Every structure is written in structure tokens, then in C-alpha cells.
Amino acid sequence: MKRWNGWGDTETYMTLSPGAKELLVQKTGEGTPQKDSDMESVLAKVPVSKLPEHSIISRDAQSRLLHARGQSMPDWIALRSGQISSFPDGVASPTDREQLQQVLDFAHKSESILIPYGGGTSVLGHINPRETDRPVITLSLNRLNKMLDINERSRLATFQAGVLGPELEDKLHKAGYRLGHFPQSFEYSSLGGWIATKSSGQQSFGYGRIDDLFCGGNLHTPQGELHLPVHPSSAAGPDLKQIVLGSEGRIGILSEATVKISPFPEVEQFYGMFLPHWEAAQRAVQYLAQNQFPISMIRLSNAEETRSQLALGGHDRLNQYIKRYLKMRGINPEDACMLMLGFTGSKSRVKYAKSEVMPILKGKFNAVNMHRFMGNAWAKTRFKAPYLRNTLWDQGYAIDTLETAVTWDKVTQTMQAVEDSLRYGLEDRGEKVHAFSHLSHFYTTGCSLYTTYCFRIASSPEETYSRWQRLKDAASRTIIEQQGTISHHHGVGADHRDYLAAEKTELGISTLQSLCRHFDPRGIMNPGKLVE
Ligand SMILES: Cc1cc2nc3c(=O)[nH]c(=O)nc-3n(C[C@H](O)[C@H](O)[C@H](O)COP(=O)(O)OP(=O)(O)OC[C@H]3O[C@@H](n4cnc5c(N)ncnc54)[C@H](O)[C@@H]3O)c2cc1C
Incomplete structure (x- = not known):
């Protein structure tokens, strides 16, 4: 069963090893667990719905609570404390495009707010209703999850947009194909959500991000249906797919999407290795990215993340062994940076890629290869790490992540500046913050920088x-x-909205606002997200 106030299913629980506990105490202090609200008491606070009865919309308190918040830190605080300031007035789960259109028409006529909801894994308040006098309908796409077509000759597949990661890959696998989009939220996030937030999966170096995979579809807007036809490429003016990618439910509801697919790989192998220090490690991944080696995944942890990941992985004895081994190989374990690589494709392609990459990493950058034992361990738990959020919260720690992308010349300075802003951000309150980073999603021009930070939860x-x-x-x-x-790759939602103008400029923001008004003149579509 899915947790209502945390991450993932209730059957999975991660424990903290003594080594992990020790690290957290050393970095932030003894945890300060607080008592969570129980579901019954939160349900009792759900207000009376402002919506009239409607055959496709359920107004029961439980559905409304389960669609009230996503996975951001403010969402967690609200759900765990039971202090939830707004709920949808009803949740619609259409089973086909006609029903979806009916809900949209109803919302338009009644000037209700409409929030498209895929898997609810947003970490930026994307799906949260604002406090408003207008009725709020959350439109869940969970029943629109079918595969509609597979075009093997052109390597395309069309799905209803509510399909979740595992169902989508399962359906493609049965036909011998793969999409290859694996965000860490894969288990619970949807195709429509990926497109609406411009997400990026762990193997983006090989498969591309969702922007590269999305080829066309259908968007139901308050002004009518926008059909995005599939072309291999086109010079017929600006690409309208680009206004759907990252649109965050502001201009319409994506009911169907056509995506690029690849043959299911013959071989997939993950390798773990250590680089002696950050300077060598950063140069190594830049080299791999700029020379476009046929690798499906690159993920480089800085030294702080390497130590933290090893500790949080919970294998204290194995970690001691790794430290001794690194010392023997002339690497100071305190400086070591962990690199994960994925090789995917036909047997010959994987063999070729490894024969090109491994000698370079060893010869040019002094990498110590831990072979597949570390890669296999990573692959086994690739979607499990977020479950640690539950464990840490129960022990009195909040853990959150943030991400950016910068050009290669700015990677190290940005990483240090972001970590420092977090590490010393609560100094005047007497609180320590543990911060560490990794690089993932690589381009010839730069990469994304992903920082995790952990602090103690307070008594209120x-x-x-x-x-x-x-x-x-x-x-x-x-x-x-x-x-x-x-x-x-997390998008804008509510939590990044006020920082967006610095990047887009005032003219850029007003362009986006005009676009929203064009498709949605009555302002019913997910207001307050992306742009005001
Ligand atoms: C533990 C965890 C790990 C994560 N890892 C990653 C990661 O590796 N990479 C990454 O990119 N992101 C990651 N995320 C963020 C999140 O999973 C992504 O933003 C994901 O794309 C959201 O998909 P969803 O289906 O859950 O969308 P939701 O959260 O339901 O919605 C997100 C936004 O999209 C809109 N939307 C959803 N479906 C539609 C539709 N059919 N039509 C129109 N608008 C729609 C919603 O209105 C909302 O504005 C992670 C989140 C968590 C909690």
C-alpha cells in the first residue's frame, strides 16, 4: 500500500546502520523525532467540499487528502504534522478522453480550478491546491494508463499519459522494447508528469531526457484540443511540443503521448569505481561527456557524498574493507569520489564501450575499478534510496534535494557555493546542516549538479x-x-516560481503568462504554478 504521508509503499522500510547514525550525529547533531499526526485525525479536518455532485468526481475526504500534497519538504511537513491548509474539493479519475473532456468542460463552466495529477511525485508543490474561494478539482490520470499503439518500424509507442513508469516499461518489455526513462521516482511517476515537468532519468546519457523522447500527443486545453503530430523532425516554424514540455498543467491536460522507443538491450551492466580526488573525477566525467562515449549512465559523487552514501548504504564492515583497499591502491579514502557508469545495448556495443572507457579512466585519471559488485549493488537499490527519507524523518532528520545545471567552467565553484549556502545556512540558529553533491545528466557543454541536504526537524x-x-x-x-x-529536471511548480524571472527575464515571464492566458483565459488550469 502507498504511504499517505511519506515515500513509497508501506512494506519497504530501510534501517540505519550504526555507522550511518554516527555520521548524522556528527554532521548535524542527535536527531529530534516528533510525533506525527495519524490519518484519522487529518481526515477529520478535511472541510466540506465546495463542489456539487458530479458522476466522475469523488468528494470523499480520503481521496481529497491523498491528492492534497506531493513530495516536497513543505508537503512532508504538512502531512506529518497534519497542518494542511488546502485540499482539493474533489478528485476526478476519467477513464477515457471523453470523460476527461467532460471534467475540463465542467471546470471551465463552473470556473473551478483544475489540477492535472499524474503520480503526485512533484517535489516543488506542483499539484497542491492554493487557498481559494473557487472549487478545486484534481484530475487524476491514474485510469488513463493504456498502451494505445506500437509502431515497431518507426520505433514509436503511444500511451495514455497517466501510465506509471513500471507499467510503461513492462508493456514495452513484453514487445521487446524500452523507453529507458528512469527518474528515481520511476515507481510512482507518470509519463504525462515527466513531460509536464521536463524530467530526466538516471540513464539520460544513453536514452536522452524526456524532451528527447517525447514526439507528439494530445493536449486538452480550455480553448480546444491541441494535436501534436509526430514527425521525425520539422522546420515548420517553432516546435509546439516545446510549449507542452514543462507546461506543468498550466495550459492543458496531456491525454496521450507518443515516445521514442529502443530495442530492449541485450546487455546492461553497471560499474562502480573510485577516482582519487575531485579534480581528477570532474575532469574524467567531462572527458567522457565531451567525447560522447556510448555509455548509458554517468553519476559522479563528490567526496562528501561518497562517504555519506557508503555510510547510509548500511554496510559498515564492507565500508572498512573498501577504505583499506583504497589505501592499498594509493587513494586517500577521505578524498575518493565514487563514479557509477552504465553500459547498455548489444553485446558487441557494450564490449566496445568498456574497452574504450575503462583503460582511459585507469590510465588517464587513475580510477580504481570496483567492477560490477558496486554497480550491481547500485542497480539493486536504484529506486530504494528515497525510502531513507521515511527512516530519517522517524529519527528526527529532514532530508531534501535540489538541482541545477551549469557549464563546465562553473561546476566546481557552484557546487562549493551551493553546499556552503546550505552547510552554514542555519548557523545563527545553532543548527548544523549536512550537504553533499553529485553530478548526473551530462552534456558536452556542462552537466547537472544535484545536492542533498539534511537537517534536524524542530519541535514545531x-x-x-x-x-x-x-x-x-x-x-x-x-x-x-x-x-x-x-x-x-524537477521543474518550477510553486517553490521555484519566484526565482524564475532571474533566468527568464521579465519579458520571458510575460511571454509565458500570455501563453497561459491564451490557452486558459479564465485561469482555471493549475494557477500559481510556473508563473503567477
Ligand atoms: C523520490 C523522488 C525522486 C525523484 N527523482 C527524479 C528524477 O530522478 N528525475 C526527475 O526528473 N524528477 C525526479 N523527481 C521529481 C518528480 O518525480 C518528477 O517531476 C516527475 O516528472 C513528476 O511526475 P508525476 O507523474 O508524479 O507528476 P505530478 O507530480 O503528478 O505532477 C507534476 C506536474 O505535472 C502536471 N501534470 C502531470 N500529469 C499531467 C498531464 N497528463 N497533463 C498535463 N500536466 C500534467 C501536474 O499538473 C503538475 O504541475 C523525483 C521525485 C521524488 C519524490
Whole structure:
């Protein structure tokens, strides 16, 4: 069963090893667990719905609670404390395009707010209703999850947009194909959500990000249906797919999407290795990215993340062995940076890629290859790491992530500046923050930088929120100062909205606002997200 106030299913629980506990205490202090609200008491607070009865819209308190918040830190604080300021007035789950259109027409006529909802894994408040006098309908796409067509000759597949990651890959696998889009939220996020937030999967180096995979579809807007035909490429003016990608439910509801598919790989192998220090490690991944080696995944942890990941992985004895081994190979374990690589494709392609990449990493950058044992361990738990959020919260720690992308010349300075803004962000409150980073999603021009930070939850939800807000603001301002993007793949939602103008300029923001008004003159589509 899916957790209502945390991440993932209730059957999966990660434990903290003594080594992990020790690290957290050393970095942030003894955890300060707080009592969570139970579901019954939160359900009792759900207000009376403002919506009249409608055959496709359910107004029961439980559905409304389960669609009230996503996975951002403010969402967690609200759900765990039971202090939830707004709920949808009803949840619609259409089963076909006609029903979807009926809900849209109803919302338009009644000037209700309409929030498209894929998997609800947004980490930026995308699907949260605002406090408003207007009725709010959350439109869940969970029943629109079919594969509609597979065009093997052109390597295209068309799905209803509510399909979740595992169902989508399962259907493609049965036909011998793969999409290859694996965000860490894969288990619970949807195709429509990926497109609407411009997401990027762990193997983006091989398969591309969702922008590269999305080829066309159908968007139901309050002004009518926008059909995006599939062409291999086109010079027929600006590409309208680009206004759907990242549109965050502001201009319409994507009911169907056609995506590029690849043959299911004959071989897929992940390798873990250590680079002796950050300087060598950063140069190594830049080299791999700029020379476009046929690798499906590159993920480089800095030294702080390497130590933290090893500790949080929970294998204290194995970690001691790794440290001894690195020392023997002339690497100081305190400086070591962990690199994960994925090789995917036909047997011959994988063999060729490894024979090209491994000698370069060893010869040019002094990498120590831990072979597939570390890669296999990573692959086994690739979607499990977010479950640690539940464990840490229960032990009194909040953990959150943020991300940007910068050009190669700015990677190291931005990483240090963002980490420092977090690490010292609560110093005047006597609180320590643990921050560490990795690089993922690589381009010839630069890469994305992903920072995780952990701080203690406070005795009141207001203070926990205030700690988070202080940190988020400090890091977001730093990203802007460093000329990074406010988001490489999480999107904008509510939490990045006020930082967007620094990147888009006032003219850019008014262009986006005009676009929203054009498709949605009555302002019913997910207002307050992306742009005001
Ligand atoms: C633990 C965890 C790990 C994550 N890892 C990654 C990662 O590796 N890479 C990454 O890119 N992101 C990641 N995310 C962020 C999140 O999963 C992505 O933003 C994802 O794309 C959201 O998909 P969803 O279906 O859950 O969308 P939702 O959260 O339901 O919605 C997000 C936005 O999209 C809109 N939307 C959804 N469906 C439609 C539709 N059919 N038509 C129009 N608008 C729609 C909504 O209105 C909303 O504005 C992670 C989140 C969590 C909690």
C-alpha cells in the first residue's frame, strides 16, 4: 500500500546502520523525532467540499487528502504534522478522453480550478491546491494508463499519459522494447508528469531526457484540443511540443503521448569505481561527456557524498574493507569520489564501450575499478534510496534535494557555493546542516549538479518549515548568482516560481503568462504554478 504521508509503499522500510547514525550525529547533531499526526485525525479536518455532485468526481475526504500534497519538504511537513491548509474539493479519475473532456468542460463552466495529477511525485508543490474561494478539482490520470499503439518500424509507442513508469516499461518489455526513462521516482511517476515537468532519468546519457523522447500527443486545453503530430523532425516554424514540455498543467491536460522507443538491450551492466580526488573525477566525467562515449549512465559523487552514501548504504564492515583497499591502491579514502557508469545495448556495443572507457579512466585519471559488485549493488537499490527519507524523518532528520545545471567552467565553484549556502545556512540558529553533491545528466557543454541536504526537524512544524525555507532560499539565490538554472529536471511548480524571472527575464515571464492566458483565459488550469 502507498504511504499517505511519506515515500513509497508501506512494506519497504530501510534501517540505519550504526555507522550511518554516527555520521548524522556528527554532521548535524542527535536527531529530534516528533510525533506525527495519524490519518484519522487529518481526515477529520478535511472541510466540506465546495463542489456539487458530479458522476466522475469523488468528494470523499480520503481521496481529497491523498491528492492534497506531493513530495516536497513543505508537503512532508504538512502531512506529518497534519497542518494542511488546502485540499482539493474533489478528485476526478476519467477513464477515457471523453470523460476527461467532460471534467475540463465542467471546470471551465463552473470556473473551478483544475489540477492535472499524474503520480503526485512533484517535489516543488506542483499539484497542491492554493487557498481559494473557487472549487478545486484534481484530475487524476491514474485510469488513463493504456498502451494505445506500437509502431515497431518507426520505433514509436503511444500511451495514455497517466501510465506509471513500471507499467510503461513492462508493456514495452513484453514487445521487446524500452523507453529507458528512469527518474528515481520511476515507481510512482507518470509519463504525462515527466513531460509536464521536463524530467530526466538516471540513464539520460544513453536514452536522452524526456524532451528527447517525447514526439507528439494530445493536449486538452480550455480553448480546444491541441494535436501534436509526430514527425521525425520539422522546420515548420517553432516546435509546439516545446510549449507542452514543462507546461506543468498550466495550459492543458496531456491525454496521450507518443515516445521514442529502443530495442530492449541485450546487455546492461553497471560499474562502480573510485577516482582519487575531485579534480581528477570532474575532469574524467567531462572527458567522457565531451567525447560522447556510448555509455548509458554517468553519476559522479563528490567526496562528501561518497562517504555519506557508503555510510547510509548500511554496510559498515564492507565500508572498512573498501577504505583499506583504497589505501592499498594509493587513494586517500577521505578524498575518493565514487563514479557509477552504465553500459547498455548489444553485446558487441557494450564490449566496445568498456574497452574504450575503462583503460582511459585507469590510465588517464587513475580510477580504481570496483567492477560490477558496486554497480550491481547500485542497480539493486536504484529506486530504494528515497525510502531513507521515511527512516530519517522517524529519527528526527529532514532530508531534501535540489538541482541545477551549469557549464563546465562553473561546476566546481557552484557546487562549493551551493553546499556552503546550505552547510552554514542555519548557523545563527545553532543548527548544523549536512550537504553533499553529485553530478548526473551530462552534456558536452556542462552537466547537472544535484545536492542533498539534511537537517534536524524542530519541535514545531512552523520552525521546521522556516529552517527549510531559509535553506532553500539561500541555495536558490546562490544558484542564480552562479548563473545556474533554477531547475535542471524537477521543474518550477510553486517553490521555484519566484526565482524564475532571474533566468527568464521579465519579458520571458510575460511571454509565458500570455501563453497561459491564451490557452486558459479564465485561469482555471493549475494557477500559481510556473508563473503567477
Ligand atoms: C523520490 C523522488 C525522486 C525523484 N527523482 C527524479 C528524477 O530522478 N528525475 C526527475 O526528473 N524528477 C525526479 N523527481 C521529481 C518528480 O518525480 C518528477 O517531476 C516527475 O516528472 C513528476 O511526475 P508525476 O507523474 O508524479 O507528476 P505530478 O507530480 O503528478 O505532477 C507534476 C506536474 O505535472 C502536471 N501534470 C502531470 N500529469 C499531467 C498531464 N497528463 N497533463 C498535463 N500536466 C500534467 C501536474 O499538473 C503538475 O504541475 C523525483 C521525485 C521524488 C519524490
